[in-house]
Amino acid sequence: MESAKHSSQSQDGGDVRLKRTIGLRNGIGLIVGMIIGSGIFVSPKGVLQHTGSIGASLLLWTFCGFIALLGAFSYAEIGSVIPVSGGPYVYTLRAFGEFPAFMMMWMMVVIRESVSVAVVAIACGNYIIEPFFPLCGQQPEAAVKLIALIVIIGTVALNCVSVKWATRLQDSLSFTKIIALAAIIIAGVVKLVIDFQVGRTSKFSEPFKGTNYNPGEWGLGFYTGMFSYSGWSSLNYVVEEIKNPNRNLTLAIVISISMVTFLYVMTNLAYFVVLAPDVVLESNAVAVTFGNKLFGVMSWCIPLLVALSTLGSLNGGFVVAPRVIFVAARQGHLPHCLALVSLKYVTPITACIFTGLLTVIVVVFSVDLYKLISYFSFLSTLMLVVPVIGLLYLRWKHPDIPRPVKVHIIVHLSFLFVSVITLILPFYVDPLGVVYGILIVVLTGLPAYWFGVIWKNKPAIIQKYMHYITIGLQKLFFAAKTEALVIETG
Numbered sequence: 001m002e003s004a005k006h007s008s009q010s011q012d013g014g015d016v017r018l019k020r021t022i023g024l025r026n027g028i029g030l031i032v033g034m035i036i037g038s039g040i041f042v043s044p045k046g047v048l049q050h051t052g053s054i055g056a057s058l059l060l061w062t063f064c065g066f067i068a069l070l071g072a073f074s075y076a077e078i079g080s081v082i083p084v085s086g087g088p089y090v091y092t093l094r095a096f097g098e099f100p101a102f103m104m105m106w107m108m109v110v111i112r113e114s115v116s117v118a119v120v121a122i123a124c125g126n127y128i129i130e131p132f133f134p135l136c137g138q139q140p141e142a143a144v145k146l147i148a149l150i151v152i153i154g155t156v157a158l159n160c161v162s163v164k165w166a167t168r169l170q171d172s173l174s175f176t177k178i179i180a181l182a183a184i185i186i187a188g189v190v191k192l193v194i195d196f197q198v199g200r201t202s203k204f205s206e207p208f209k210g211t212n213y214n215p216g217e218w219g220l221g222f223y224t225g226m227f228s229y230s231g232w233s234s235l236n237y238v239v240e241e242i243k244n245p246n247r248n249l250t251l252a253i254v255i256s257i258s259m260v261t262f263l264y265v266m267t268n269l270a271y272f273v274v275l276a277p278d279v280v281l282e283s284n285a286v287a288v289t290f291g292n293k294l295f296g297v298m299s300w301c302i303p304l305l306v307a308l309s310t311l312g313s314l315n316g317g318f319v320v321a322p323r324v325i326f327v328a329a330r331q332g333h334l335p336h337c338l339a340l341v342s343l344k345y346v347t348p349i350t351a352c353i354f355t356g357l358l359t360v361i362v363v364v365f366s367v368d369l370y371k372l373i374s375y376f377s378f379l380s381t382l383m384l385v386v387p388v389i390g391l392l393y394l395r396w397k398h399p400d401i402p403r404p405v406k407v408h409i410i411v412h413l414s415f416l417f418v419s420v421i422t423l424i425l426p427f428y429v430d431p432l433g434v435v436y437g438i439l440i441v442v443l444t445g446l447p448a449y450w451f452g453v454i455w456k457n458k459p460a461i462i463q464k465y466m467h468y469i470t471i472g473l474q475k476l477f478f479a480a481k482t483e484a485l486v487i488e489t490g
Contacts, residue, residue, distance in 0.1 A: 018085070019346050021163050022242045027235050027252030028259075029171035030316055034231030035068075035260050036177040037120060037313035041287035041306050043228045044268050048280055050221030054272045055207030060218070061268055064225035065261025068232045070415040071384060072253040073407045078391045079236045080246050080405035086327035087237040087320075088387045093331070095390025102453060105328045106445040108383055109321050112376045114358040117317040120310050121148035121363060127307035130288075148363050151314060156356035159318045160342070160349045163241065166319055173312030180305035181263045184287065187294050188270020195273070210277075216428065223377075223425050228264065231313070232257055233384060237320040246404040322351035330482050333453055337470040340479035349477050375437035378426040385419045388412055 022030070048057045084090045089108060093101030125147035129139050159166045212218070235252055239245050271286055274294055283289040291302030326348035329338035342349040392412055394401060426434045473479065 018241050018341065018348065019163070020241055020243045022167060022238060022248075024243075024248045024251055026167040026171060027242060027248050028256045029167065029174040030238070030319060031232060031235055031252055031256035032177065032260060033170045033174040033312040034234040034316040034320070035229055035256070036174070036181070036263075037123075037228075037231070037310055039228030039230075040181070040264055040267055041285060041309070043224050044271055044286045045280055045283060046224035047221045047268075048277060050212065050217045050224065052212035052217075053208050053210045054204070054277060056211045057221075057272075058207075058265055058268055060221050060225055061265050062261065064222060064229055065257060065264065067226070067415065067418050068229040069254070069257045069261070070411050071388070071419070072232045072257055073250075074388045074391060074412050074415055075233050075236050076250040076253050077403060077405045077407045078387055079239050079249050081391070081394065081401055081403055083239050083245055084327065085238050085240040085323045087233060087324060088383050089324050090327060091387035091390050095387075095393050098333070098453065099449065100386070102328075102333050102449050103441065103445050104383065104386065105324060105333060106448060107376070107379050107441040109324045109328075109355070110358065110448075111441055111444070112379060112383075113317065113321045113324075114355070114362050115366070115376065117152075117314060117321065117355075117359045118148075118362040118366065120314045120317065121152050121359065124148060124151055124307050124310035124314060127303045127310060130303040145363055149360060151311065152356055152359055152363070155311075155315050155318050156352055159315070159322065160347055160352045161345045163319075163345075163347055166315060170312060170315050170319065173308055173315065176305065177309045177312055178259075178263065180302075180309060181267050183301075183305075184270050184290060185263070185266045188266075188273040191270075191294070192273045204272075219421065219425050220429065223422060223429075226422065229257075229260070230380070231316065234316060234320050237323045250405055318352065318355060322348050322355045325354055326351040335452070335466060335470075336481060337466070337473050339482050340470075340473060340477065341482055342477055342479045344478055349479055350473055371433075375433045375440065377430075377437070378423060378434045379437055379441065381419060381422050381426075385416065385423065388416055388419075392416075 044057070047060055048054075051057045051060055078091050082091055082094050086105075087108075089101055089105040092104040122144060125144040126139050128147050129143055158169065232253070235242070235249055239249065242248055271280060271290055274290055275283075275286070279289065280286055285306075287302050287306060288299075291299040295301065325334060325338050328334045329336055329351065338351050338354055339348075340350045341347070392409070395409075470481070474481070
């Protein structure tokens with residue numbers, strides 16, 4: 001099994017390791033902050049479009065939350081079996097070996113996560129600038145990118161200097177997201193009460209009228225809804241920094257996903273109380289349309305709250321993604337200079353900066369980020385499925401491994417069944433995009449794996465410069481290397 005040893009000697013002879021600073025409240029804040037991004041303010045249109053009715057749409061939102069909870073229970077078990085940060089990368093390494101784990105890490109962080117975080121940063125920039133250009137159909141691209149870059153740099157800097165303050169920011173932004181959704185829900189409930197008092201109930205008299213019973217359309221609606229729940233596995237990426245992980249990981253998952261599901265269903269209900277279904281279908285940002293109709297002169301608050309919501313997702317991304325890079329570098333799958341821990345701040349400082357640089361490059365040079373995201377939709381689901389398959393494999397191959405948290409196998413199989421259907425959907429919707437996504441990962445990941453892992457006897461000049469880079473970064477950031485964490489595979 002895994003060795004618990006993953007530290008190195010600092011200059012004073014002490015061990016250098018990441019501290020357990022994330023409690024239950026911080027864990028809930030991280031998951032809620034990662035899940036509630038811009039999706040709930042935009043995705044209701046897509047879910048309604050594919051289901052066809054208010055009642056069917058609300059049912060699908062509830063079902064998506066239930067499936068997210070099943071997947072999170074599976075991750076709670078595997079997080080207790082393999083209590084190491086890194087999420088799907090580490091779980092794939094333990095179950096299937098180095099090459100699948102490297103490709104998982106490559107498509108998770110170097111390819112997909114950098115694009116996803118860049119999209120969130122761009123969305124944040126759009127919503128921050130929208131109140132200043134209320135009549136523009138499209139915001140000035142240069143201004144949006146500049147704001148996105150400022151937000152990225154500031155968030156990376158915070159995560160470099162303090163895990164505690166990064167998680168406090170995440171807690172605060174998660175609370176802000178809940179306040180934003182609560183404001184929408186309360187406004188919708190008040191409007192619903194008034195409508196019932198005056199007899200305006202036609203909208204809900206036949207909630208399933210117009211339901212589309214085409215299974216393919218429901219599948220696409222499910223895929224759209226699940227996009228808004230993405231992030232439920234985020235706490236598994238930082239297991240080594242969680243206090244009492246076996247208890248807090250499971251509790252944080254159950255509390256946060258149950259909370260988010262309730263908020264999502266009630267928020268959609270509020271949308272439908274205020275907006276007619278055809279208005280929802282015509283809107284590109286349902287929450288903004290809702291605010292414009294109901295809040296009048298205070299409608300500017302909605303774009304601001306959505307901007308804070310996206311900022312929370314951005315900060316969560318910079319909490320999660322650097323941990324995967326850090327663990328991969330510690331394992332020897334990335335340069336060792338990315339596995340440095342700041343002696344002053346006790347953060348994976350070089351991994352944080354590297355993640356920020358990747359995101360900055362994507363923001364500056366990419367033209368159509370949303371198209372890139374569509375290319376990786378298949379891979380996003382695959383990243384969640386492979387660890388659960390690995391968990392079932394370990395149950396069969398190594399039944400005696402200690403399992404502080406054990407979930408009934410029906411939970412794992414149910415999640416896999418729905419996930420396999422979800423894996424098929426991108427081929428139905430955009431087969432060429434799926435092929436492009438796979439090719440991008442393979443054509444970039446294979447050379448990187450050969451250079452970084454297979455090619456052991458590199459020329460002395462390469463090894464010399466890599467050593468100089470590591471030493472230079474250690475001096476620059478007053479950081480220490482950590483030893484490789486030996487993880488048994490297969």
